[in-house]
Amino acid sequence: MSPARSIGAVVMLVTLQLCAGEKTCTVWSDVGSMARHGSSFRVYCSFKCRTSTISMYCYDPTTHESTEQLLEKHNSTTVYFKVDNITWNQTYRCSGVCHTPVDDCGLDMGVGYPPDPPTDISCVNQVFSHERSAVTCTWGRGRDTKLWDSTVLHVRSLHGNYTVAADARSKGRGSRSASVNVSTSVHMIAVWIQTHNALGSEVSAPVNYALGDIAVPPTPVLAQPNCSSRECVLEVQQSMATRHLVVEYGTDTRRWSSNQESVRKGAQMSVTQVPLSSLEPYSLYRFRVRCRFATGLWSEWSEEVSGQTEEEAPAKDLDVWYAEQGSDFKSLRVYWKEANASVSRGKITQYIVRVYSQHSGMDRWMNFTADLRSCLVPFCTDCEVTVWSQNSKGASPPARVSTRYRKDTPFEIELKTLSEHNVSISWRKSETARQQAGYVVEWYPEGHKPEELRWVRLGRKDSSAVITGLAPFECYAGAVYVVYDDGPGNQTTFAGVTTLESVPAAVPSVRESVEKNRVKVTWMEVPRGKRGGCITKYSIYLESESGWRQAYTVPASERTYTIKDLPSAMYSLWVTASTAQGEGPSQRSKVKFLIQYDAQMSLLLICVAVIPVIVLVCLCKVPAVKKRILTFFQCLALDQVPDPANSKWAKECTQETGKVKLQLQLSNCSLTEEEEEEEQDPIVVDVEELPKQGCDGDSPPEVSAQLLAKTRLSCDTKAKGFPYPVTTYIKSFSHNSDSSRHTEASGETGTTIDYISSHGPGHMDEEYLDEDEDEENFGFTMDFFPSHSMAIKGLQSEGTLTLDAVKINCNFFQSEHF
Known part of the structure; x- marks a missing residue:
């Protein structure tokens, strides 16, 4: 055959094969297209023509990658490779050059397990009516085979040839x-399960059932319940x-069940009334029911229905407490807690408050709305x-609280932190205290009592409590009250309670007020969220521009502080707060102020005020000036001046020439009773009239020491029954002048009458002194004030003193005895 004919024959053969759908290669395995999980096998690839180029690839669907396999030659047209411990489904592809440039073929390999024997077979007989029922069985399939399985349920009557089968569903x-x-x-059946897949098949052992033992009645139907405040009546419908019936009912937090007898036997359609009592008023209940024949299994639960019981008047009184509102005590804030549903027994519409004082x-x-507390x-x-x-x-029982405090002995309180939200508090009450009705423990964030007051009421036998709901880094205060039947007792307070603490995160806001050389510092509290706990103190820092610095510590309860005696300078001031953990940030909000107070200027003003006084005092030493000043003050005195010269005492003193009887009135405030009796007799002083002498330093006669001692008065002397005024004065008389003339002269307008206290010591010159020269002829200096506590020894005199030589130019006092 010529080459041209040979090529044409090959092309025609390939064309015929392609038209016939035949491939030039084949892929297969020695276990088929299904392999047991973990098994090993060979995969072959065979071509219908001889080829020198053959390759095989394995595609993994989990990684989406293809791997070329190492092939071994089986014969001139077939190759293979070994697969070890396969665990996933695989795809194999074979490629080679035969009559076409590329000729491919492949194999999809499945991996799985043979089926396990069915286990745990359980069957029920679902009764729909007296004529029809269905047996439903479930079983365990074992492990997942990863393959498609075929399972069939077989049911056969044990007393006949009745056999049925049904395919299973998952x-x-x-x-x-x-x-x-x-x-x-x-009445009696046998049940078995048969299953198989590509890798094998299994059949379970048969299980026998009596249909009456596995009979399940139809699921009952519940109508909407009819409820009163304490009872709900259910209507159960059954086909x-x-x-038997079982009713399950309850609230969101609790559930109960109730067994009931079902309807009479044999009824085609029955309705059963099931009453449920002892329910809580104003509560939402949910109900469901299931039933059972005399034998057999319970039915499925019915669908839930709900019903709410009606309201009743509240069962208990409210938990009520109060706190003083403000520092003026003009009002009280009364608090009450919202009662739970079991106590309120309905929707609260309002609160009624009565304030009564007998x-x-x-x-x-x-009346207050229901949303207020x-x-x-x-x-x-x-x-x-x-x-x-x-x-x-209706209304609840009354809850009373009295503002009448009862005195009680305070007791010791012990606090202990349990967690970041809880603190325990305990106390020990005095055993001698009267019987109490209970205790009240109150607590609140410091400074926020009216807004965030909380409390717990305890019994009389309680001696401890747990304070809950505390916020970390918050400072709390509170008190423990002993509560009696007629009102609370005294409170025992506590403060500075915190669960977690840190240094303050902010500084107080500061204001300053400068006055002369002092500055008044006022600051606000650190914002509540940045205090870090309980503030223990404040620190004030003062710094001058020259670098001088001073710190002042202030208690946590204070908000103002005054710094005094500051020299003139420019100052910077800031305030920090501290907790038990340390001091907060500083120097973030400095306040600058200037002190310009001049101490020299103040001294100059004082000198300007004092110099005129000194000048006036010096001018008073000049007789002429002093006379005019005394005349000016005399004009300011009272118009009616008593004249001692016309007094009965002065006239008696002039009856006996050369002798004057002076009766000294002594105070009895510092005398004993015996001394007082001894002093009842007046002390008579003989005044001897001396001849005229000069003013050139004659020594005064001696005064009896006994008289001086008896004329000293106490600082708190009080006159008692004096025959003459306490402060008496002696008018001056001259032995050479007529007494009547002196009497008339004393009553003239503008005439100055001078007096000396009867308690004065010594003698004075009897020489008559002119009004212009009276001050010069006085040889002694005396502070003239009618004080009963004046000491006699304090009066110093020079020369002699007579009645005629003594005159006083001012009307200091008046006496009704003249």
């Missing part, structure tokens, strides 16, 4: 189920008569505050 992971209809005439006659009623009421020391809650059915 029911959840690892289990399957199937149902078959069974005649109601069948078949059953013997003594003041106050009887005030107030506190109110302001007038304050009185003997008030009784009563609070009621009210719903549509």
